[in-house]
Amino acid sequence: MPSDRALRLRPVDGPFALTLKENNANRLHCLNAAAERAGLNRAMSFADARAFCPDLQSRPADPQGDDRFLQVLRRWATRYCPWVGFEGGDGLVLDITGSAHLFGGEAALLADIRQRLVRAGFTARLGLGDSRGAAWALARHGEGRAEPGQALAALETLPVAALRLDGDVVTALQRLGLRTIGELERTPRAPLARRFGPEPLLRLDQALGRQGEQIAPLAEPPHFGARLTLPEPIGLYDDVMAGTARLLEPLCARLKAEEAGARVLCLTLRRVDQAAQTVELRLARPLSDPARILPLFDRGLRAVEAGFGIDQLRLAATAVEPLPQRQLSHVAPNRRDRLDDLVTRLGTRIGLENIRRFLPAESHIPERGFLVAPAAWSEPEGGWSAPRPRPLRIFRPEPIAAAGAEPPRQFRWRRMALVTARATGPERIAPEWWLEDEAWRSGLRDYWMIETRQGRRLWLFHTPQSPGWFVQGEFA
Amino acid sequence: MSSDFAASFPLCPARVHEAFGPAALAFAAIAVAQARGDVFWIREGWRSGALNPVGLSDFLDPASLLVAEVRDQSEGLAVMEEALRDGASRIVVAELSQPLGLTPGRRLQLAAKAGRSIGLCLIGEGMGSNAAETRWRCTPVFDAAATPADSTLHRWELIKNKSGTSGAWHVRWDRAARRLNLVSPVAERPGSAAAPG
Structure with a gap:
């Protein structure tokens, strides 16, 4: 199915395969009939396949796209019956009980499906039977249709692998000489169950319709x-x-x-x-x-x-x-509704991402002590605390001319001459070594709150590891 | 004098006010804290110097703050008008970078009246609009007597008032009680004559 989808988008003549990278090796994921005729098979490594068949053309597979496409196909298949489910990664299972006569019988129904799929460019293998197991066996191993009540006759010659068994069980059964479903059916059941557990017999009964099995139809996703x-x-x-x-x-x-x-x-x-x-x-x-x-x-x-x-x-x-x-209650009134509507309305004007709110963050670094999040996708959070005074406004560190570990007596900042009246500090903040931050390359910072005679209260820091003084914020 | 201040400071509702000066941000924070409600804060995205919510938490709960970042002033004014007219947030603060004309100022005034919310424009010096209800010049003052932890002395001058008198006051913010205290002027106190106002 995936290769058919790829070829529908861009047709290619000759052998073609989709490759998927698994465990660091490019393997064939799906191939078309020409490639299969050339002797290639699934799960073969791409390099081997190229050696076998030099003119093989390939494209990378897109499993997500295939899944989406199978969804589309499933929706299409509901034209035949309401109950459609997935079967493996590349199959559909339809419960056509009571709907076959609408298309003129089972054979006509199969012909209709095949004709439509071929016209759309898909090779499909169809099987129809009394039970889900019989249909699976027929679809995967020798196509066809089992007449009602004649499941055993249709399945008799198919290999035991058609029973949806694990690979090692199939191998073990073949080693015992049980190659076809008919041979398995004629074998006494008790020794089989003792040796392989209930699995093979359960699958056999399901295929022959002695044991019921449900199709899980997928609910139509709601359309708004x-x-x-x-x-x-x-x-x-x-x-x-x-x-x-x-x-x-x-x-x-x-x-x-x-x-x-x-x-x-x-x-x-x-x-x-x-x-x-x-x-x-x-x-x-x-x-x-x-x-x-x-x-x-x-x-x-x-x-x-x-x-x-x-x-x-x-x-x-x-x-x-x-x-x-x-539940409407008097305890938590919905008073934020108006604000949310306002945010929506302003969002249509300036973009919903541009309306933000602050969320607290756990960091001593002043710039990272808070997060800025879009208001539409976050809830307000409490838990704000400032154990030490923090400035009202912070900006990028602006260097000032000063030397020494003690705060300068007077300095110039933004073309203003300021005289220090009182300095409070230092408060040492170490960089978060586990984060790479360009601004904190200069190492430790000793923060001082400087009150100037001119009135302005500034947040200065000194970097002892690469001496320098900077202004980073202004207090209220 | 204090009765005068009470008449004009918790900013008169349903009007647009202006503040400028080095401590205009603190004025805005205090005005927002007094309004008690959700706040819309409008600022231009390109401007440097971000609000620090950790510092703001001394004044109000940053959870009640919504920040709208706009491209330019005209967009900011449009957002402000819509927010004022809606009235969902008690107070709308805008940091403006260009002078405000009479027409936009009047529009904001009408919007504030319709939404019964307070508008506050933080402007540059001399950029005010004639439509503003009040205009405040805010400067921080060095307070030699205070301990460093609560040195929040400010001088607020009311230089324009449409419905009252102008004046100048010294105020201090009490972080613990989240309360504004009116202080007697610095010049009247002994030993502080040297401090410039």
């Missing part, structure tokens, strides 16, 4: 979107707002049912001339309340150019976060 198509184009701001309000209601109802809140909303407005404009709304908190979301669209919608009119509105929540129902 709504659409409104208008018979006549609209262009006035109020009309678009009213349309948005109408879309928000079902969307928010669905969000509430899933106990989720929208974090990013995308409103796409399609104009009569097929141009589309998108208004993106990023919220400071997950929300599912239409009355609160609607006013936040105000600024974005005012910027929309309606042209000859808008005839379709589509609203989708592109980022959704869990938002459990909360």
